[in-house]
Amino acid sequence: MTRYNKWIEIDLDALKNNLQQVRACLEDRVRLIAVIKNNAYGHGALESAHILYQNGVDFFAVSYLEEALELKQSGFKGRIMLLAPLWNEGEYTEAIKNNITLTIASLKDWEKACHLSARLHMLTAVHLKIETGLGRFGFSREEVLKLLKEPYDREYIYIEGIYTHMAQAHNENYTQKQFSLFEHICIELEEAGLRIPVKHCANSTVFIKYPHLHLDAVRIGTLLTGQYPAGKLPHFLELQDPYKYKCRIISLKNLKKGSKLGYNSTYKIKSDARIAVIPVGYCDGLALEVGNPPSGFADMLKLLGKIVFRYLNIPRFNFNVKIRGQYFPVQGKVFMQMALVEIPKKVFVQVGDEVELPIKKTLTAKNELRLYTSENEAGKKSHGAGVTYLTEGE
Numbered sequence: 001m002t003r004y005n006k007w008i009e010i011d012l013d014a015l016k017n018n019l020q021q022v023r024a025c026l027e028d029r030v031r032l033i034a035v036i037k038n039n040a041y042g043h044g045a046l047e048s049a050h051i052l053y054q055n056g057v058d059f060f061a062v063s064y065l066e067e068a069l070e071l072k073q074s075g076f077k078g079r080i081m082l083l084a085p086l087w088n089e090g091e092y093t094e095a096i097k098n099n100i101t102l103t104i105a106s107l108k109d110w111e112k113a114c115h116l117s118a119r120l121h122m123l124t125a126v127h128l129k130i131e132t133g134l135g136r137f138g139f140s141r142e143e144v145l146k147l148l149k150e151p152y153d154r155e156y157i158y159i160e161g162i163y164t165h166m167a168q169a170h171n172e173n174y175t176q177k178q179f180s181l182f183e184h185i186c187i188e189l190e191e192a193g194l195r196i197p198v199k200h201c202a203n204s205t206v207f208i209k210y211p212h213l214h215l216d217a218v219r220i221g222t223l224l225t226g227q228y229p230a231g232k233l234p235h236f237l238e239l240q241d242p243y244k245y246k247c248r249i250i251s252l253k254n255l256k257k258g259s260k261l262g263y264n265s266t267y268k269i270k271s272d273a274r275i276a277v278i279p280v281g282y283c284d285g286l287a288l289e290v291g292n293p294p295s296g297f298a299d300m301l302k303l304l305g306k307i308v309f310r311y312l313n314i315p316r317f318n319f320n321v322k323i324r325g326q327y328f329p330v331q332g333k334v335f336m337q338m339a340l341v342e343i344p345k346k347v348f349v350q351v352g353d354e355v356e357l358p359i360k361k362t363l364t365a366k367n368e369l370r371l372y373t374s375e376n377e378a379g380k381k382s383h384g385a386g387v388t389y390l391t392e393g394e
């Protein structure tokens with residue numbers, strides 16, 4: 001019996017290929033930190049982590065403690081670092097006991113980490129996070145210099161790394177400004193006697209655009225998933241798609257021309273058709289888009305344009321799914337856990353048929369969705385769009 005009506009398939013060779021493509025651009029001394037936050041961007045953190053580990057990646061990053069613990073509990077042996085700070089003592093205790101590498105973003109974090117690792121007699125590796133212009137979290141220059149003067153017992157703390165995160169990697173001036181501040185702080189710390197071995201500031205976009213900012217380590221997520229970060233970047237990596245999101249048709253019925261589909265009956269079918277129900281809905285991200293404010297007037301026009309094209313039911317802007325090698329549109333409003341696919345009456349499909357969902361896209365900081373094009377069997381370009389993730393792209 002098949003237990004699942006939806007699942008993700010991972011192509012090992014494609015994931016390995018992406019890893020090799022990234023590695024080939026790194027000097028030997030630069031470490032790769034594989035970012036597998038949010039379930040490896042929605043594709044399966046445990047599986048992806050194990051595959052990458054078997055292929056030599058030994059350092060991983062996730063955002064939150066529960067993600068790290070899930071990996072540890074699965075028997076995962078790789079180093080895991082948290083990208084977000086922890087917020088209470090219980091979390092620190094759990095993280096320290098499990099040998100998880102911490103992000104320290106404030107003096108308060110520092111105090112807790114020192115105190116609790118000493119109490120537990122557990123050596124804890126930490127990376128200091130410096131805030132240079134993203135406005136998220138991290139030490140300011142003044143605050144991090146105070147760290148040198150704090151009397152806390154840091155016998156059980158190993159300050160392994162120091163890092164920052166770029167806010168708009170496409171903007172060279174802004175990136176350079178952020179980096180200069182970061183570099184300046186590193187130098188000041190060094191002059192004060194604190195030498196931190198691993199400095200890092202590159203995510204996927206920075207990795208591609210600024211090879212001189214690879215420093216001692218790079219934090220790569222998007223590229224490993226086979227996607228290019230959105231925006232104009234030189235495409236010199238040959239990435240492959242390791243992930244396919246699939247489900248099965250769970251119900252099928254014939255409907256006459258003129259029948260209405262879904263809540264509010266927003267779609268009327270134009271000729272007799274077969275309507276397939278798939279067990280994937282907006283709870284899975286289908287048809288969801290992140291509702292960030294547009295980044296500017298042009299961006300707003302683009303968003304409006306997309307809505308208008310969807311309204312006009314222009315095929316390129318439909319959410320298309322692939323069944324038996326052909327693409328068919330999702331029609332009507334997407335339900336919480338289901339959606340309806342319109343299939344021409346003459347096409348043969350069955351309940352239980354595999355359905356491939358379009359998940360290939362990158363969210364940009366500008367909230368623009370990059371449509372992924374793939375060749376369908378007729379050799380025509382067919383645009384898939386539809387499943388998006390509720391995470392930031394970077």
Ligand SMILES: *Cc1c(COP(=O)(O)O)cnc(C)c1O
Pocket residue numbers: 035037083165202203204205219220221222223229393394
């Ligand atoms: C998500 C994240 C990354 C990885 O970014 P990609 O652009 O997906 O490679 C790196 N660093 C931090 C701090 C992140 O939050």
